Amino acid sequence: MTYKEKLKDPRWQRKRLEILERDKWRCRACGERNQIMHVHHLSYSKSYSPWDCDNSELVTLCSECHYIYHNFYSRILNEKLKYVVAFFDEYFFNTEA
Ligand SMILES: [Zn+2]
Numbered sequence: 001m002t003y004k005e006k007l008k009d010p011r012w013q014r015k016r017l018e019i020l021e022r023d024k025w026r027c028r029a030c031g032e033r034n035q036i037m038h039v040h041h042l043s044y045s046k047s048y049s050p051w052d053c054d055n056s057e058l059v060t061l062c063s064e065c066h067y068i069y070h071n072f073y074s075r076i077l078n079e080k081l082k083y084v085v086a087f088f089d090e091y092f093f094n095t096e097a
């Protein structure tokens with residue numbers, strides 16, 4: 001099973017929805033709500049299937065931020081995003097209540 005095939009697996013689709021619901025369908029990097037949302041892996045181990053990933057390692061990003069994170073930012077910025085996401089957790093959940 002290739003990674004691409006795994007992303008079509010119902011187990012990942014379920015996990016993905018769980019993350020989108022948790023993040024209220026809102027980009028965790030810029031707060032955007034009106035774009036197509038992606039679920040991004042902050043860390044990825046090849047031995048795992050995408051759905052085996054811990055929820056804390058997954059974030060909702062809009063397609064724009066997702067593109068940026070994959071194409072311009074390094075691993076270091078993934079670490080930074082993780083920190084930012086943790087920091088703003090309260091903010092996101094309080095404003096969307
Ligand atoms: Zn965004």
Ligand SMILES: [Zn+2]
Pocket residue numbers: 039040041066070
């Ligand atoms: Zn990604």
